[in-house]
Amino acid sequence: MTKGEQTREMIIERSAALFNKKGMAATAMSDVMDVTGLSKGSLYVHFDNKDVLVEAVVDYNLALLEQRTLMAINKFDNPKDKLFAYIDINRNSLNPPVEGGCPMLNFGMEADDQNEVVREKVAGQVNKTQQMIVDIITQGIRQGVFKADWDYKEFAALMFAMIEGGVMISRTTRKNDKTMIINRTLKKMIEAQLC
Template sequence: MNKGERTRQMIIERAAPVFNIKGIAATAMSDIMDVTKLSKGSLYVHFENKDVLAEAVVDYNLQQLQRKVVAAVTKADHPKDKLFAYIDAFRDPLSPPVPGGCPMLNFGMEADDQNQVVLAKVAEMVNNSQQLIIDIIAGGIDQGVFKPDWNYQEFATLMFAMLEGGIFIGNTTRKIDKMAIINRSLKKMIEAQSC
């Protein structure tokens, strides 16, 4: 990376938690100036406007979340353990994998009906997340780990929705007890489909 690329990356990395915590609309360029220690003019050298920066930050936050979940899943060898690792990556919504909470939930809710570019990025991540669950289960069925008649595509949607719902509940109530219930319930559903 040259100096300009390094500066651009530094801006994205320092702006990422600000946007994820405050939201796109509530984040001002002065907030980014504070965390980067750069002037407004310097920021505009690297990003045409706040929207362009926000889109880069959304990409970065979603990539960070995906990396952490994939890293947790790939530590496990057995398909059931991979699913459990996926679930456990979200077990404490008050200590999320990405500072500020789940960027899919944060940016998806804010972008709905307001920012089609960000909404499309979040939708792609939602689909990729569910596809990861589907691929793990399909591999487990092929290995004889899970029952062949499991409607795993439907379960992937259910699992994803329950985890995101648990994140929402945890963040709004500031308690993790409901996520513990979701965690246990999902693992019981997976055990019920194991051979």
């Protein structure tokens, strides 16, 4: 990796949590200058404009969330345990897997009507995450862990929506009580589908 590539990566890494916490619009290049220690001119050597940096930061945060999620899930072989691990990684929204909260939720809501490129990136990750849930359940059905008649595609959408909704509730109320209800409910729903 060249020195320029290293600097570019450093800018992305150091500003990732900043954008995830403050948002794309509210984060100024002066904020990025503060966390990186670079001048505005140095930043623009590596990023043509703020939008280019935002896109790189969104990619970084989404990849980090996916990496940490897969690390938690891949500790297990049993499909039920994998689903439980996915639920558990999102159990404490006040101590999230990515600093600043769920980047799908944070960037997705801000980009909805404002930034089509970022909206598409988040939509891609949303679809990928739901497909991961579907794939785990499909594997479980093939292995005889789950009932063959489970409407797993519907459940995957419901599970994802409940978890993300729980994250939003917890982050805004600064309480995890609703997330814990969602956690228990989803686990009961999964256990009801065991063979």
